[in-house]
Amino acid sequence: MRFCTIVSGSSGNCAYVGLSGEHFLVDAGLSGKRIQQGLSQLNIPKPSAILITHEHSDHISGAGIMARRLGIPIYATPLTWRYFLRHKKLGLLEESQIKHITPGIPTMIGNAKVTAFNVPHDASQPVGYTFEDGDKKLALATDLGKPTDTVLAHLRDSNIMLLESNHDVEMVEKGRYHRELKDRVLSSRGHLSNAAAGQLIVEVAWEGLKHVVLGHLSEENNTPMLAYDTVGRILDAHEVKARLTVAERYYVGEMIEI
Numbered sequence: 574m575r576f577c578t579i580v581s582g583s584s585g586n587c588a589y590v591g592l593s594g595e596h597f598l599v600d601a602g603l604s605g606k607r608i609q610q611g612l613s614q615l616n617i618p619k620p621s622a623i624l625i626t627h628e629h630s631d632h633i634s635g636a637g638i639m640a641r642r643l644g645i646p647i648y649a650t651p652l653t654w655r656y657f658l659r660h661k662k663l664g665l666l667e668e669s670q671i672k673h674i675t676p677g678i679p680t681m682i683g684n685a686k687v688t689a690f691n692v693p694h695d696a697s698q699p700v701g702y703t704f705e706d707g708d709k710k711l712a713l714a715t716d717l718g719k720p721t722d723t724v725l726a727h728l729r730d731s732n733i734m735l736l737e738s739n740h741d742v743e744m745v746e747k748g749r750y751h752r753e754l755k756d757r758v759l760s761s762r763g764h765l766s767n768a769a770a771g772q773l774i775v776e777v778a779w780e781g782l783k784h785v786v787l788g789h790l791s792e793e794n795n796t797p798m799l800a801y802d803t804v805g806r807i808l809d810a811h812e813v814k815a816r817l818t819v820a821e822r823y824y825v826g827e828m829i830e831i
Contacts (some may be wrong), residue, residue, distance in 0.1 A: 574709045576733050577828045578605075580613035581715075581788035581820035585631050587611070588713065588788075592664035592706040593684040595621040598639070599702060599713055602631040605780040611825050617764050622672070625649040626692075627699035627716060628656045637663035640670050642689060648672040648682070650689060652698035672771040678699050679725075697763045703727050709831055710733075715789040720773050728777040730829050733818070736774065738787035738804055739764035740794040748794055758794070767800050771807030778803040778813045784829050788820040 575591040585603040589596070589612070598620045601608055611621070622645055623636055630738040640647050640663070647663065651673050655664050674680055676698070679688045699803040700725065701714035712728045717762045728734060745755055760762050763771070774785055788798050797819040805817055820826050 574704070574706050574711055575828060576711055577615060578735070578786065578788060578820040578826040579608060580823060582615050582758065582822035583631060583791045584788060584791065585634070586715065586823065589615060589617060589710060590704050591617070592704055595683040595685040597621055597685070598623045600626055600632040601636040601639050602634050605635045605642060608635050608639055613614070614825050615732070615828065619643050620645055623647045624687065624702055625653060627694060627696035628653055628662060629716070634661060637666065640666060643807060646670045646672045648674045650698040650700055656697045674690035674720070692722050693719055693762045695757065697712060699715060701727065703731070717765055718763045725777060729779070729782065730779065732781050733829055734782065735786045735788050736770055736775065737765040737789040737790050738767050738770040738795070738800040740766050740767050740791045741799055742783055745792040750793070762798045767795065768807070771804040774804065774808060775811045775813060778815065782815040783831060784816045784818070786818050786820050789820070790822065793821065
């Protein structure tokens with residue numbers, strides 16, 4: 574199993590997952606050109622599919638063009654697809670490229686076992702994803718407010734985790750966002766703070782958790798060092814031994830293999 578962020582942050586999100594002979598993009602929130610440059614840099618062949626977490630532009634801006642250019646399908650939840658089709662967000666696609674994935678039900682995509690799971694966020698039907706290959710498990714959860722029992726259940730037993738560490742609460746409160754936007758970010762359907770991310774990791778940590786990548790950092794209300802330090806202190810206090818890194822906002826990250 575292999576995992577790498579191509580970019581991750583409030584300005585754009587795209588990650589690569591490889592397992593069971595399949596290659597996936599999770600989200601495609603940057604230009605098709607930049608996505609292909611990232612795949613070329615990683616020496617990744619044509620992806621098997623694009624998996625979408627939700628419809629916000631920093632997760633989908635390059636999805637339609639990549640699907641048409643490479644002739645690959647896009648998987649998303651039924652309500653997310655309804656939004657895409659109603660608002661014509663992805664452009665013209667072949668019927669065979671429109672694939673629904675139902676939260677909570679494991680799905681075989683080629684040889685790979687993929688499960689979408691519901692996350693609390695202000696979108697039509699937002700999800701995170703888990704990928705399983707034998708006894709190996711990777712979980713991705715960004716754009717979530719207050720973690721639910723469903724989120725906790727799907728993050729447990731992961732060996733690799735990409736988790737949102739979006740903001741520092743004090744920076745949000747003291748920052749230049751207007752009150753309505755501050756309330757949205759801090760709400761139970763908004764984004765996960767650094768401190769909340771650390772506490773969530775502690776709740777799901779086990780001896781098999783080897784690597785946690787903090788992603789989807791706000792450019793306005795966070796810094797990589799602050800996210801790393803805040804989460805790291807919480808993990809150290811609870812003796813969580815997983816390796817901690819922060820995803821790059823504009824550049825391809827480290828390839829992680831288990």
